[in-house]
Amino acid sequence: MTNLVLFGPPGAGKGTQADILKEKYQLIHISTGDVFRYNIKNKTELGLNAKSFIDKGQLVPDEVTIKMLNAEVDKNEGANGFIFDGFPRTAAQADALAELLKLKNTEVTAMIALEVDDEILVDRLLERGKTSGRKDDADESVIRNRIKVYYNETAVLKEYYKKQDKYYGVDGVGSIEEITQRLSAVIDKLQA
Known part of the structure; x- marks a missing residue:
């Protein structure tokens, strides 16, 4: 089973690459943002619980997030593996x-991080903001703050997975195909 944590700052191309990689390697893509939105929209018990925190402007507690992820993993029993996108964000x-994953007799195979220069990220997100309708992609100061928060809060994970010899940084600049080739080279090596 191949379980990947796909990592990178906002605008690095995680969603785009996850869509390609899930097809290529027959993996299940679990985006915590999508899982939250689905559970909230469908008014599941976990969704209502998460919404109560979001409505107060608070982060959803890890315990609630893990329960949602567990439900997603259970829904896909027998899968070849998973791409986790947007989780984890902290060592806890x-x-x-x-x-x-240990309860499912598996583990994280690798964290693969898309590495992109901040100025390229800002340009990408401003461009995406013109078509996505996302307010957080239309304001440069908001974008720069999101990038800063990403580095401050998630840099610890790079060290976490490096200590386990599971961290792989991949250049996230170039065409979609070039970036896919770089990611595939890492995944192919892991599966060999």
């Missing part, structure tokens, strides 16, 4: 993910 979440 990484520990919780490790525990969840």
Whole structure:
């Protein structure tokens, strides 16, 4: 089973690459943002619980997020593996993910991080903001703050997975195809 944590700052291309990689390697893509939106929209017990925190402007507690992820993993029993996108974001979440996967007799195979220069990220997100309708992609100061928060909060995960010899940085600049080739080279090596 191949379980990947796809990592990178806002605008690095995680969603685009996850869509390609899930097809190529027959993996299940679990985006925590999508899982939250689905559970909230469908008014599941977990969704209502998460919404109560979001409505107060608070982060959803790890325990609620892990329960949602567990439900997604259980829904896809027999899968070849998973691409986790947007989770974990902290060492505590990484520990919780490790525990969840251990209960399923598997583990995180690797964290693959798309590495992109900040100025390129800002340009990409401003461009995406013109078509996506996302307010957080239309304001440069908001974008720069999101990038800063990403580095401050998630840099610890790079070290977390490096200590386990599971961290792989991949150049996230170039055409979609070039970036896919770089990611595939890492995944192919892991599966060999």
